[in-house]
Amino acid sequence: MSAISTAPSVFDAGLPTFDYGLTATPHDILENVREAQSCAPIAIGPFGPEILSYELSREILRDNRFRLPPGITLAAQGITSGPLFDKLANSLLGLDGAPHVRLRKLVSKAFTPRATARLQDTIHEVVNALVDRVADAGGCDVVTDLARPYPTPIMCALLGAPREDWHLFADWTEEVFKALNFQPDVNFDESAIMRAWGELDAYVDDMVAARRNDLTDDLLSELIRAESDGDRLNLDELRMLVAGFLMAGTDTTRNQLAASVQVLCEHPDQWTKLRDQPELAMQAVEESMRHSPAVSIVPRAATEDVEFGGYLFPAGTFVMVNTFAANRDPAIYDDADRFDISRRDVPPILTFGGGAHYCLGANLARRELAGALTVLTRRLSVPRRIGPAPWKSLLGMTGPTTLPIEFTAQPLVMSGA
Template identity: 65%
Template sequence: MTAATKPSVFDAGLPVLDYDITATPQDIYPQFRAAQQQAPIALGPVGPEVLSYELARTVLRDPRFGIPPGIHLSAHGITSGPLWDRVTRSILNMEGAEHRRLRGLVSTAFTPRGTARMDPTIHTVVNELVDRVAGQGRCEFVADIARPYPIPVICALLGAPRDDWQRFSRWAEDIFKIVSFDCDLAAEEPVILRAWAEFDDYIDEMIAHRRDHLTDDLLSELIRAEDDGDRLDAGELRMLAFSVLIAGTDTTRSQLAASMQVLCDHLEQWELLRDQPDLAMRAVEETMRHSPSMCSTVRSALDDVTIGEYMFPAGTFIIVNTYAANRDPAIYDDPARFDITRDEPPPILTFGGGAHYCLGANLARRELAEALKILAHRMPHPRRVGPVPWKPLLGMSGPTSLPIEFG
């Protein structure tokens, strides 16, 4: 059979996933596991879902699959206008030569060595958050620790003073409505645009000051960035600062809460991490494999694309189900087992792949690993003391609350 005659994914007799789009990853996992035994792809409620590790990695790396522009906005019926223009012009939605150019200029600022300078800020922020609840021996982890954690780190990363952390937090709360499914986005658009404009004005002032007084922060690194005489202009610097804020806040919040939950549920692993803090980075990888807050990413076929035994018609909306792929039994031994001592497991797909591999992956890993080290030391014997509801699989998942006692 030639590539041209491969069956469309819609006509290939693939297994069907029957779940509500509000269902959590844990609710749907038995369906994913059953479907994986039949085929590497299944037909889900919004389109084909790639379930196998190898096929998911292939799709993520294949330039014939692109990110649908403004996907969160179009889900709310917004397909044009000032908010649409701003969102779709960010690096998070770019493709092609311009995307490659910006990534090339920015990537040097996100090396492991570059992100290591954030350790003092990370330690200060996490310890201050734990200090507030340590005497009580209990907390609502999402509200007390995970939610307030990332903004101060991002502010310090950009070089904003501590006095302005609350301003960033307010802007972030309004701007994050872009990726929320819980609000009337059209009605909230003026609020979002106002917060975004205030954030841009603030960053413009920082850029003007940094051009004459470069320091040891991300914004200065981006100003220094150069490739054969090519530099970032003010608009690009402003857009990249926004992208750091939008991509690095809710993801870290949600994953820290998800990681804390699975470690609470496997107390022997928590004790292992406490006694061997060098396992922190492996704990991050395993929690993001086993219990990720980002469970999927979306792509669309830019043309008719044939991979293996299947053809994806042009325009097909595809869910790359990294939650299922990271638990592929063909790749991971006993994939449902949670074990932070797994010996050299294959790389997780939670950060994506190919041209859109997460630029901030090193920073995210660092933030999570350093936070877990401190929490394991300062919160002995954590245990859940109430229900832990999760957000749906599609979009940003993770616990919405996590009541714990410790000590």
């Protein structure tokens, strides 16, 4: 047993406090965060302690004493047990400890930069087709016309699903993702989610059965091939992982693409810079995810009494890691609120998480976003926002709900890109 802590309780240490409602967006809380951040690296927010500094945020995301509470999003819908809760708790996101380490080890053998690099042609084909649909109109809603339909074809191509079935995956992910939403939803229907998830599982079972005898060049085949010390993934695990990839790789990319396009539109000099220097695409992704991230809050709970950052966090304490604040920490980033895609020598953003649950698809997400932004800046000249672009709550997946823009379209030039 470790010595009894003499650190003050995080709740009794006189830390700065700030408040916000369930519908607050990242932009709504920025001023309050700045004020609290200037006083201390931790503050007491509306749901408990919030980690605001870059250094402590990075540290807590790697600290196994703080874990993601299983089924936390379902609890927001009033569901704390049952088949859907069990299914989510046993996903890669819900697992911890040895079972999680084992799965990550196997999956990482399949999820390599080389595997995602094969998607480059698909990425360009999908984005250009979406631009072609709106080019003549000279305007569009980035959210509904470009960002929403973009990731599903990429994920399907990655997995190896035939093009004629891509619409099925779009419907399934739309329904199942409701189980991952923090916001209470009046349209939440557990039986509809289970039905959609069941249909997805059955489809994946058929794909796995077909691949067993005829492995191809796609992620599902790589997962079937994956082996570590004689260990392989079983059918239940393959099924769970495919659903997890679809969930993790669809909504995040949709929301981040819309957020990234918005911040680039609002900084025309940066849009032009990326158009003229497409080699800055990856940096543009990092900077837009730092400045305007689709994921701003990472929940954790203390699994035991934990001394962290000079304070005692009692067992069960619910902690919000405010990665939005951490990514704008003035102690780390020069002129932290400035949006500049040519920033260099900066530490990695925390938007992809950290530690055991660091996003497995980070390479793919970066590649998808970089590919989309490269095409969009080349083909849409002088885009301008022409209406409000309200954001969703920072407590779930955030980003603009609508983003109307007008532009001058440039024709697609076939150039080997």
